[in-house]
Amino acid sequence: MNRLVLLLLMLVVVLSPLPLGSNREWSWTLCALLVSLITLLWVVTRSWRGGEVQRVMHPAIPLLFLAACAWVVVQAAVWAPQSWGHPLWGQAAAVLGIELPGLVSLSAEDSWTALLRLLSYALVFFLAFQLGRERSRAHAMMLWLATAGVVYALFGLVVFWSGESPEWLFRGEVLLPDLRSTFINRNHFATWQGLTLLCAIVLLYMRIAKSRTRPYA
Structure with missing residues (x-):
């Protein structure tokens, strides 16, 4: 079952750049939904088979992540102290003559969207962390990413x-003549290629290094 979870996860990861780098609401929402379903599948299979969950992680990592998520919630929440609100809310209320919620965030909807995307990224990390415990699966994930990097670069x-x-x-988007592959933002494409290049370098090192000198053997 881990092979199925790995296959589904890699398909989502390598195909997510295809619809404009998942730069539109429908695409990143779909990615978040698919990653959530894959995580649920992994949890169900772990519970059914009684597999061990990898817990070798510094406790500061989940704590800092939860703190970041909590801060996003506070920024978008109407119950946050009014003194924390952005000053533009008060200025807008004075100009419009109506009462406006003094949120920390200027756009609560965008804050909730950012939280959704952050949680989906965390689920991808969690699944990769768990599946990558086995060397063959870790190698397969890097191979998937390196191959995807080559394909998107050639395109x-x-x-x-x-x-x-x-x-x-x-679909008629007015774009500058930059190297962007399937991405709207060329910088996002550069970041994606940089990550896949790191995977390719690791695979190359493992290929040319002798077995007795491999640090992860």
């Missing part, structure tokens, strides 16, 4: 050199 180069943005992907 980006073809589109860049052709000078035409594929209509089926960008």
Whole structure:
């Protein structure tokens, strides 16, 4: 069952850049939903088979993550102290002549969206952390990412050199002639490629290193 969970997780990860780098509400919401379902599947299989959950993690990591999530909630909550509210809420209320909630965040909806995305990223990390305990699965994950990096890089180069943005992907979006592959933001594409390049470097090192010198053997 771990193989199925790994396959589903890798499919979500490597396909998420395809719809404009999951830069639209429908795509990142779909990614969050799929990751949640995959995590639920993993939890059910762990409970059914009685597998051990890896707990080797510094306690500060989950505590700091929960603190960040709690701060997002406070920023978007109407029950936060009014003295913490952004001053623009008071200025807007004075100009409009109506009472407005003095939230810390200027856009509570965007804060909740950011929290949703942050939690989905955390679930991806959690699943990778658990599945990567076995060396073969960790190797498979890096291979998936390195291969995806090559595919997206080749696609980006073809589109860049052709000078035409594929209509089926960008649908009339006005974009600068930059190397962006399937991403709206070229910086996001660069970040993605940097991460996949790290995986490729690790695989190359493991390939050329002798067995007796491998630190993770």
